[in-house]
Amino acid sequence: MADERNFRLEVITPERVFYEGDVNMVEFNTTEGEIGIYKGHVPMTVIINPGVLTISEADRARNAALHAGFVEILQDKVTVLAEIVEWPEEIDKARAEAAKARAEERLRTKTPETDIMRAETALQRAIARINVLS
Amino acid sequence: MASMRDIKRRKGSIQSTQQITKAMKLVSTVKLQKAKQRAEKSKNYFRCMYETVVSMLAKAGNINHPYLHPGNSEKKGIIVITSNRGLAGGYNSNIVKLITQGSFRKEDVVVYAIGKKGRDALLRYGYSVREDYSDIVEEPLYSDAMEVSKKVLDDFANGEIGEIYLAYTGFKNTVVHEPTLLKLLPVDLGAAEGEASGDAQENRAPMNFEPEDDRALDMIIPKYVTSLIFGGLVESVASENGARMQAMDSATSNAEEMIDHLTLMYNRARQGSITQELTEIIAGANAISM
Numbered sequence: 001m002a003d004e005r006n007f008r009l010e011v012i013t014p015e016r017v018f019y020e021g022d023v024n025m026v027e028f029n030t031t032e033g034e035i036g037i038y039k040g041h042v043p044m045t046v047i048i049n050p051g052v053l054t055i056s057e058a059d060r061a062r063n064a065a066l067h068a069g070f071v072e073i074l075q076d077k078v079t080v081l082a083e084i085v086e087w088p089e090e091i092d093k094a095r096a097e098a099a100k101a102r103a104e105e106r107l108r109t110k111t112p113e114t115d116i117m118r119a120e121t122a123l124q125r126a127i128a129r130i131n132v133l134s
Numbered sequence: 135m136a137s138m139r140d141i142k143r144r145k146g147s148i149q150s151t152q153q154i155t156k157a158m159k160l161v162s163t164v165k166l167q168k169a170k171q172r173a174e175k176s177k178n179y180f181r182c183m184y185e186t187v188v189s190m191l192a193k194a195g196n197i198n199h200p201y202l203h204p205g206n207s208e209k210k211g212i213i214v215i216t217s218n219r220g221l222a223g224g225y226n227s228n229i230v231k232l233i234t235q236g237s238f239r240k241e242d243v244v245v246y247a248i249g250k251k252g253r254d255a256l257l258r259y260g261y262s263v264r265e266d267y268s269d270i271v272e273e274p275l276y277s278d279a280m281e282v283s284k285k286v287l288d289d290f291a292n293g294e295i296g297e298i299y300l301a302y303t304g305f306k307n308t309v310v311h312e313p314t315l316l317k318l319l320p321v322d323l324g325a326a327e328g329e330a331s332g333d334a335q336e337n338r339a340p341m342n343f344e345p346e347d348d349r350a351l352d353m354i355i356p357k358y359v360t361s362l363i364f365g366g367l368v369e370s371v372a373s374e375n376g377a378r379m380q381a382m383d384s385a386t387s388n389a390e391e392m393i394d395h396l397t398l399m400y401n402r403a404r405q406g407s408i409t410q411e412l413t414e415i416i417a418g419a420n421a422i423s424m
Contacts, residue, residue, distance in 0.1 A: 044342040
């Protein structure tokens with residue numbers, strides 16, 4: 001039987017429907033900080049910052065790396081419109097670590113030409129990927 | 135009447151053309167299946183994206199945001215999605231017609247071409263093509279759409295173009311494809327409100343934004359534009375293959391018809407020559423026996 005506290009979660013990307021199901025809680029990182037959502041949340045639209053997406057189903061929690069997009073939160077339904085989102089098994093750890101090192105390097109040796117915003121986003125993404133794996 | 139040898143040669147040439155069109159039809163059928171699946175998979179995203187943006191704008195009230203007002207420039211940027219290859223029936227020319235016969239003044243149009251055929255045709259008509267992204271049509275990725283939308287939005291922000299349109303071929307089903315001209319920016323508030331009002335009446339609590347409206351729009355509108363461009367790309371690819379499949383199908387059946395006709399002519403010519411030979415032999419024999 002369906003749990004009363006569950007709500008509908010859809011994670012959609014341009015290429016596929018990433019996740020669809022009834023969940024207990026969902027957590028992710030927004031531009032304003034990390035938030036967790038239960039059923040009955042105030043309707044809200046938030047913008048995603050790179051981070052870990054945690055989906056708590058009835059009996060288990062699943063992690064994924066969520067990099068960009070926005071979320072529409074309604075009282076009984078949450079829709080994540082993600083530009084990039086990955087399950088742990090889709091992530092190449094070596095590549096993520098290399099990307100992290102590269103981004104850190106760029107931030108350390110910054111010149112006027114460095115696109116700091118971009119380097120920071122790259123760093124956040126790499127960190128999100130590594131966090132999902134560990 | 136053409137000689138037997140001429141007819142035979144012509145028949146042979148049509149047969150080999152038919153083999154090619156048949157093969158092309160099979161290839162585009164397979165490609166169509168793939169493209170169709172992709173289009174269907176990504177449809178969800180665009181529907182949600184569209185609904186979200188529409189409801190956002192409807193609830194956001196009268197925000198004074200640059201993306202909601204036409205720029206100062208008279209220029210209109212049009213992203214034109216066509217194919218890199220021909221032999222797809224009216225697929226490419228329909229899109230080109232949409233622009234040449236539309237209400238645009240030629241001098242005001244700035245073309246961002248995706249697809250060689252459309253680019254070349256518009257250049258021939260004397261339009262100015264600003265950017266060319268023809269490589270991405272074969273296998274459109276979301277990151278490609280991001281690149282295009284970034285460029286277009288930059289030009290919009292710099293005031294080089296005042297409006298942005300997208301010309302693509304909508305994929306209704308395998309046989310129906312609609313050349314479509316869509317206004318991307320400034321977002322058409324009137325249309326958005328019209329669509330949203332039905333939804334808004336049965337609506338629950340008002341939507342909140344985090345961060346506040348202006349900054350949220352700043353971030354969401356580019357994503358909205360990107361997703362529309364990507365959606366246009368995916369649908370256009372599906373339409374292209376559908377159009378090519380149809381064109382090749384009718385080419386194959388036309389070749390079939392011509393071959394039938396030529397076979398008939400050939401048989402007639404053959405029969406004629408046999409009859410003639412017989413007449414000659416009989417006449418010869420008669421001449422001897424007399």
